[in-house]
Amino acid sequence: MTTAEQRAIAARLKAERERRGWGQRKMARFLRDAVDDPQKPELPSFVTYVKRWESGKVPVTDSRYRTAYAAVFGMDENELFAPDRSAPPSLWRAPALDGELGPDEEERLILAARRPVRADPVVVESLATILAAQRRTEDMIGSAALIEPVRAQLATIQELVIEARGPIRPEVVNVAAQWAQFAGWLHIATGDLESAREWLNRATDWSIEVGDLALTDSITSWKGYLAEHAGHLGPMIGMAQAAQRHRSGPGRAYDLHMEARGHALVGDRAAADRALNAACEAVAAARPADARQWEYYYFAPGFWNLERGVALRYMGRNDPARTQQAIEQLATGHAALPADMRGSEWGGVYLCHQAAAHLEAGDAESAVAVASDALAVAHATSSESLIGRVRRLHRRLADDWPGRSDVAELGEALAAGT
Structure with a gap:
């Protein structure tokens, strides 16, 4: 097999x-x-x-x-248990579609792929629907499993961009920019930062062509997230601020949380507080109408508690009260998420932040318990990047509490891949 x-x-x-x-x-x-x-x-x-x-x-x-x-x-x-109980799956048949893409729409996509000049509004809408479904699929199976399918889909989408002309072109290029942005996210999540940068740059080019300033700022926000992963804190803060220029609602709220994280990481607590307070106001003003179809997670119960919790964790260095607030926000937020999001790869990242906050508060038992939950998510989503986060947590735990049996058991689980 x-x-x-x-x-x-x-x-x-x-x-x-x-x-x-x-x-x-x-x-x-x-x-x-x-x-x-x-x-x-x-x-x-x-x-x-x-x-x-x-x-x-x-x-x-x-x-x-x-x-x-x-x-x-x-x-x-x-x-x-049949290895292949059906014909090869369609390039456009995402597991999370749940009937949202009908056979007629799928046929239009296939025909458009063969003859890109056939792109029409139905094709564009279908691409938007599939993109939202791929985002939900990622919640179920993790980012690594989607890299190759999304690359294959983007190869076709790029042909559509090259051939599209006339009134339909801006719509094609706009949805293509959103797909390229998603590819950038997938590569960030799997640790391939160079590929992420390439896709986000391409997404920026396409968004500039169509003049969608809000989309350009959304991509800029993800470039800030990329900078955060690379440890480039100056660009992280700068991109987070730049992304707020034409964004409103949930996108602006996210950017303000990222800005708060950046200020906290460089030790500017006053600026972090200002950004976090502004983020709370933006969350209160956010409406679903301000979000794109695939940005549904902004309105998931608990999401903003998690974002606030991460910022508070970084602000809590040498401040036990802030660390405790971070733990409360992270625990409350994760518990409130829908079940599929709790078990997602990105949900596991927030668990790692919660475990780290427990560790920083001196609570080894809780840190190990939450890290073990994160490890279970990592295995369920086949996420090597999430396993790496848990490994780093375990090293810190082992350094601080070398004699604890639960710390040793977490190390054994990591070594065994269980």
């Missing part, structure tokens, strides 16, 4: 579970109950198995568990 086939089966198992509204622990309990073996492992082991199987890194090879899966889902075992 190829790696791609193994991942396809893993995605199928996860999709069937989520379609029924079950969490991984409930799935594990159902599987254990379905296994007819008096020597079967205890429930915690099954929870670990489900996480491994859904990550795509470990196949379900034991016939007992394959049979149990089929019984729990009420499906044929051969069909459930």
Whole structure:
């Protein structure tokens, strides 16, 4: 079985579970109950198995568990575990579309790819719908798995940009800029900062062509986020400020939070406070109408608590009260997120910030517990970058508390890939 086939089966198992509204622990309990073996492992082991199987890194090879899966889902075992039970998927068929893209729209996209001059408003709207779906797909499977599909989609979109002319061209170029921006985000999330910079620069060029100042500022904001990842704090602050020029609503609120983080990182607490206070006002004024279709996460319950929590964590250096506020905001925000976002790669990043805040507050037990949750998300989304964050947390924990058994257990879980 190829790696791609193994991942396809893993995605199928996860999709069937989520379609029924079950969490991984409930799935594990159902599987254990379905296994007819008096020597079967205890429930915690099954929870670990489900996480491994859904990550795509470990196949379900034991016939007992394959049979149990089929019984729990009420499906044929051969069909459930078939390496390729259908024709190759469409380039435009994102897992999170849920019927939003009909066969007629998909056919228009295929025809437009063959003859780019056929691009029309329906094609543009379909591309916008698919982009939003890809963002939701990333929440489910992580950023790394989407790099190649999005590259393939952008190859076609670039042909549309080259060939588009007349009244439809601005619409094509605008949606292409948003796709390039998403590609930039995916590469930031996977740690490929050079590729991220290339895609964000291309997105900027396209947004400038169509004169969409709000989109240009949105891309500038992501360049600030790229600078943050690169450790370039001056450009991070500058880009965050520049991005606010033509942005309103949730985008401006995000930029102000990023500006606050930057000021806090360079030690300018007064500027950080000013930016954070302005961010609160922007959040209060934000409306869904001000967001693009794929910016739905701005209005997820808890999102702004998380953003505020990260800023407070950076402001909390040598300030225990701020650190405690950060912990409260991060914990409250993560708990309030919808289940799919809590288990997303970016949701795991906020868990790492919460674990770091616990560590900085001297609470090793809570730091290890939250870091372990982040590690589970990392494995479920096959996120090497998130695993790297947990590794760095573990090194700090091991330096500060070398004799703790829970710290040692976290290290063992990292080493074992569980």
